[in-house]
Structure formats: structure tokens, C-alpha cells
Amino acid sequence: xxxxxxxxxxxxxxxxxxxxxxxxxxxxxxxxxxxxxxxxxxxxxxxxxxxxxxxxxxxxxxxxxxxxxxxxxxxxxxxxxxxxxxxxxxxxxxxxxxxxxxxxxxxxxxxxxxxxxxxxxxxxxxxxxxxxxxxxxxxxxxxxxxxxxxxxxxxxxxxxxxxxxxxxxxxxxxxxxxxxx
Numbered sequence: 001x002x003x004x005x006x007x008x009x010x011x012x013x014x015x016x017x018x019x020x021x022x023x024x025x026x027x028x029x030x031x032x033x034x035x036x037x038x039x040x041x042x043x044x045x046x047x048x049x050x051x052x053x054x055x056x057x058x059x060x061x062x063x064x065x066x067x068x069x070x071x072x073x074x075x076x077x078x079x080x081x082x083x084x085x086x087x088x089x090x091x092x093x094x095x096x097x098x099x100x101x102x103x104x105x106x107x108x109x110x111x112x113x114x115x116x117x118x119x120x121x122x123x124x125x126x127x128x129x130x131x132x133x134x135x136x137x138x139x140x141x142x143x144x145x146x147x148x149x150x151x152x153x154x155x156x157x158x159x160x161x162x163x164x165x166x167x168x169x170x171x172x173x174x175x176x177x178x179x180x181x
Contacts, residue, residue, distance in 0.1 A: 008057050009127040015062035017133035018151050027156025035079045043171035051174050052089045054181050060093040061113040067097035109139030131173045135160040149173045
């Protein structure tokens with residue numbers, strides 16, 4: 001008997017600025033420093049529940065270079081991720097703890113985290129989406145073969161140039177995805 005596997009589709013989510021609030025200083029986003037500062041954005045739990053009900057895997061892919069820079073401890077990041085996993089219907093969290101100088105394959109804008117998640121979970125990348133609030137997120141999604149959804153927070157930094165749609169937040173991104181499902 002031949003066993004058939006069904007490829008999954010996923011919504012890849014950046015963490016800071018998409019799932020939880022970024023700390024914005026001088027127009028630039030920064031991650032929260034402690035689990036207590038981690039604030040899940042309004043409408044995120046409901047948006048994730050709708051995506052899950054439609055059959056999407058929900059996978060966070062996040063750059064956390066402050067670990068490599070020595071300004072954050074891995075244990076602190078892990079505690080934040082444990083809290084997110086406890087409060088939200090997430091299937092997995094992939095984190096890159098490197099900085100640009102490390103030239104790793106996992107740090108966005110490279111697609112390593114998405115490609116690894118696809119292998120781990122049987123995800124069909126062209127059937128999937130990357131939701132992010134920075135150019136690195138959208139470049140990684142594009143390089144992996146996903147459609148990109150830009151959450152425009154109006155940061156004072158380089159903007160992505162290629163994405164399917166620009167939205168105000170994850171609830172609007174989820175609605176856009178579900179209209180196409």
C-alpha cells in the first residue's frame with residue numbers, strides 16, 4: 001500500500017511588530033526586553049484562531065540578534081516564546097540568535113528558518129504566506145517562495161519593495177489570506 005502525505009500550508013509570522021508590540025524609539029522598532037514587557041497585539045489571538053480553523057500551520061520566524069550582541073539572554077527570549085506558545089495557537093517558533101556578521105543561513109532576509117520549518121512540518125512554501133513588518137521578513141518569504149504580507153507600522157527605516165499586500169495588522173492580514181483560501 002502506498003502512503004500519501006498531504007503537504008501543509010502555513011502562515012509564517014514575524015514576532016515583534018506582528019504578534020507582539022515592538023518598542024519603537026526614534027522611529028525604529030526594538031524587541032521587548034523582558035517577558036513582562038511582551039504585549040500581544042489586539043486581535044492577534046482571534047486572527048490566529050481563524051487561520052488555524054482554515055487549516056494553516058502557524059509558525060513564528062524571528063531574528064533575535066540581541067543574544068549575539070550580548071544585550072539579551074537566550075533564557076529571556078525562551079521565556080517570551082514559552083509565554084507566546086502558552087497564550088496563542090502557534091505550531092512552532094523558529095528563532096535566529098545570530099547577528100549579520102555571523103552570515104548564517106537562518107537570519108532573515110535569508111530563508112533558512114522558513115525552509116527548515118517547511119522540512120520539519122511538510123509545508124508547501126508556494127501555498128504559504130510570510131507576514132512581517134520589516135523588509136527582512138518579506139525578503140525571506142520571497143526567497144522561500146511564499147507570498148509576502150507587509151504589516152506597515154510606519155517605521156523610519158528601509159521598506160520592503162516586493163509583497164502581495166500591505167495591511168495595518170495581523171487581523172487584516174488574516175482576512176486577506178482567508179479571502180483567498
